[in-house]
Amino acid sequence: MRYELLGPLRVSNAGERYSLSAPKMEMTLAALLVGAGRVTTKEQLIEELWGAGPPRRASASVHVYLSQLRKFLMAAGDTQARAITTKPSGYLMRLDGSDYDVADFRSAMREGRAHQQAGAYEAALDAFDRALSLIRGPVLDGTPEGPALTRFAAWVEEERLACLELSVEARISLGRHREVIGLLNALTAQYPLRESFYRQLMLVLYRSDRQAEALGVYRSAQRVLRAELGLEPCRSLRRLHQAILTSDRLLDLPMAS
Incomplete structure (x- = not known):
């Protein structure tokens, strides 16, 4: 499976793409992906989805969204239902064996910086261009509202600009x-x-x-x-x-x- 969050949220497997039609479910999955490998509490999810004014049945709604997300991910290839696990303090998103564009972006940036420092500017430029190609547009089509997703969207934009600077520096050096x-x-x-x-x-x-x-x-x-x-x-x-x-x-x- 592959998760893509550097733009509109996408999930794909073996060349087939799977879409979420409900914005709240999309935001829930995005919040879990941002915190992948760490426990995201129910309170954090509620804040991401509704801010400071959640509805009375927010907790129950979160349970529904997570149940539906598990079914969605099982249809997309998570046949063992292991991607989202419940912990005593919240929920854990596991990426074991899955591809994630954010991880690919970070890896390409590290590779590019290492090549740049070594004076291998063609290789650096290739890495930076690969990193830039992963950013398909604003995170969640520019609609994140909660604090974690807003911070993540700001990070993506700052990293995109930094990558552009580094790409230009490589071309100048060449x-x-x-x-x-x-x-x-x-x-x-x-x-x-x-x-x-x-x-x-x-x-x-x-x-x-x-x-x-x-x-x-x-x-x-x-x-x-x-x-x-x-x-x-x-x-x-x-x-x-x-x-x-x-x-x-x-x-x-x-x-x-």
């Missing part, structure tokens, strides 16, 4: 500057407070013989950060700006920052 200019222009527009994307864009523009545009990116970042946060650009961005002004030879070295 000398593939021009191919990331369009992507970085889009990323600085979409995430105007993320200074690392400005830094990368300035560097690739400079290395593409577009010094004036690189300096223009800095001025744009400076305006945005002053207007939105009342802050000046971070130290590394200021250093890069000065290096571009003086055409510092260090900017031609791999991974300049």
